């Protein structure tokens with residue numbers, strides 16, 4: 001293997017690792033933030049009158065939180081929750097809840 005090819009391979013491995021670590025941190029931060037959600041939303045994915053939020057597509061999850069924040073979606077409880085959340089916090093929550101599978 002030529003030196004350049006080896007360097008390129010090493011660089012791309014580093015990049016993949018860095019991305020993985022970054023994603024893990026996001027999920028961990030989301031898990032930390034989720035404490036204020038699971039008092040209402042069931043982690044099992046059960047709908048007890050409050051909709052399930054596990055296993056969602058992360059982008060759709062952020063969109064929905066933003067729509068509560070902007071009051072486009074009308075629900076007082078969720079508006080109160082979403083208003084103080086930053087986009088980064090929403091993305092972390094989305095990443096975390098996306099990793100959880102609803103129990104059948």
Ligand code: HEC
Nearest residue numbers: 036037039040050051053061064065074075077078081093
């Ligand atoms: C006080 C109870 C309560 C808390 C705490 C709460 N939620 Fe909710 N959430 C609700 C209710 C009730 C709805 C349904 C609102 C509606 O009809 O639009 C909802 C809806 C949602 C939806 C949309 C679900 C759907 O099927 O459209 C998402 C996503 C969501 N919540 C995320 C969160 C996150 C993330 C947190 C924590 C940061 C959180 N919620 C905290 C009560 C709560």
